[in-house]
Amino acid sequence: xxxxxxxxEQSVYAILLLNMLPNKAVLPCEAxxxxxxxxxxxxxxxxxxxxxxxxxxxxxxxxGGFKLTKRPENIxxxxxxxxxxxxxxxxxxxxxxxxxLELKQEESCxxxxxLMDEAEYAWKLVMKRETIAALAEKMKExxxxxxxxxxxxxxxxxxxx
Amino acid sequence: xxxxxxxxEQSVYAILLLNMLPNKAVLPCEAxxxxxxxxxxxxxxxxxxxxxxxxxxxxxxxxGGFKLTKRPENIxxxxxxxxxxxxxxxxxxxxxxxxxLELKQEESCxxxxxLMDEAEYAWKLVMKRETIAALAEKMKExxxxxxxxxxxxxxxxxxxx
DNA sequence: GTACTTTTACTCGGATACCGTCTGTCCGAGTAATTATGG
DNA sequence: CCATAATTACTCGGACAGACGGTATCCGAGTAAAAGTAC
Numbered sequence: 001x002x003x004x005x006x007x008x009e010q011s012v013y014a015i016l017l018l019n020m021l022p023n024k025a026v027l028p029c030e031a032x033x034x035x036x037x038x039x040x041x042x043x044x045x046x047x048x049x050x051x052x053x054x055x056x057x058x059x060x061x062x063x064g065g066f067k068l069t070k071r072p073e074n075i076x077x078x079x080x081x082x083x084x085x086x087x088x089x090x091x092x093x094x095x096x097x098x099x100x101l102e103l104k105q106e107e108s109c110x111x112x113x114x115l116m117d118e119a120e121y122a123w124k125l126v127m128k129r130e131t132i133a134a135l136a137e138k139m140k141e142x143x144x145x146x147x148x149x150x151x152x153x154x155x156x157x158x159x160x161x
Numbered sequence: 162x163x164x165x166x167x168x169x170e171q172s173v174y175a176i177l178l179l180n181m182l183p184n185k186a187v188l189p190c191e192a193x194x195x196x197x198x199x200x201x202x203x204x205x206x207x208x209x210x211x212x213x214x215x216x217x218x219x220x221x222x223x224x225g226g227f228k229l230t231k232r233p234e235n236i237x238x239x240x241x242x243x244x245x246x247x248x249x250x251x252x253x254x255x256x257x258x259x260x261x262l263e264l265k266q267e268e269s270c271x272x273x274x275x276l277m278d279e280a281e282y283a284w285k286l287v288m289k290r291e292t293i294a295a296l297a298e299k300m301k302e303x304x305x306x307x308x309x310x311x312x313x314x315x316x317x318x319x320x321x322x
Numbered sequence: 323g324t325a326c327t328t329t330t331a332c333t334c335g336g337a338t339a340c341c342g343t344c345t346g347t348c349c350g351a352g353t354a355a356t357t358a359t360g361g
Numbered sequence: 362c363c364a365t366a367a368t369t370a371c372t373c374g375g376a377c378a379g380a381c382g383g384t385a386t387c388c389g390a391g392t393a394a395a396a397g398t399a400c
């Protein structure tokens with residue numbers, strides 16, 4: 001129903017978790033997926049997309065796992081969205097007008113494309129504003145503060161190296 | 162992949178067609194779907210949604226069909242989008258943060274909802290700007306003008322009453 | 323010619339099927355730290 | 362003790378199954394204009 005996949009939300013929280021790691025430490029997929037109550041094997045594929053987008057780094061082998069590639073100030077919600085959902089537009093013309101008017105292929109002729117692109121741009125602009133650093137700050141505020149500290153301890157416990 | 166359905170685009174063009182009708186005249190579903198190269202029986206269900214949204218009116222019986230309910234200046238692209246896609250948000254939290262922090266149900270606790278709502282608002286705002294009247298004007302401009310006049314004649318031919 | 327019936331051409335709405343995408347699962351392969359083994 | 366081999370715990374990536382939503386198809390029902398029929 002034109003809905004954002006849950007993978008985006010999961011990825012955001014995964015990155016917020018990785019942001020709690022001390023330098024050089026990593027968190028294995030298994031631990032994260034357990035906290036997010038999702039399937040480890042599928043969640044790995046999401047992490048893979050984040051790796052491909054150069055948002056996180058993967059370390060193979062025993063004591064392996066994932067960690068952030070960049071500073072949290074340099075990761076915005078849109079980056080994560082794009083990594084998971086790809087760069088396809090929300091709208092792309094099916095060429096109906098072209099068929100209706102029997103135009104040649106080379107004449108691009110959608111009355112909506114320009115408008116929709118603009119709308120999508122406005123939408124993405126808002127997602128580019130919010131960074132992981134800002135979200136992490138919000139987690140430290142009330143009423144999440146206590147629980148977030150608890151979460152920090154959980155991360156310390158599950159992390160390796 | 163988080164993509165707008167083609168039904169929205171088809172509906173926009175259908176309404177542009179209905180906008181070409183003289184007063185009191187209607188256009189049957191069969192004719193429209195034929196022009197849009199889509200399945201008549203399914204397209205009827207789209208038209209039904211537009212009727213429910215009070216954008217168009219249906220006339221049953223022989224010489225029946227569909228026509229606009231409002232003036233084209235009072236129909237915007239967003240109205241059509243909403244009629245087809247419903248009013249569900251692009252994003253809705255799956256409550257992951259709540260689970261992670263083990264919060265109670267009543268504490269709404271999604272870090273993304275506020276941001277995403279704002280983004281969606283910006284997106285819809287652009288779609289609310291463009292009216293059917295404006296799109297119809299664009300069709301009368303070059304390089305569509307000649308073909309649009311041809312389309313007008315086609316509508317005259319297929320309309321009833 | 324008028325009243326009534328039948329036909330016809332539409333809309334209405336439910337049931338169902340197909341297909342692509344998202345999610346979930348399984349498996350074999352790669353990698354590197356740890357442990358075991360042999361001298 | 363040191364070098365090498367085996368084990369272990371991860372990531373990597375492909376293949377495949379299940380669920381779900383959008384699209385498409387079929388059917389019977391409702392509705393009203395047109396056509397046919399009876400008197």
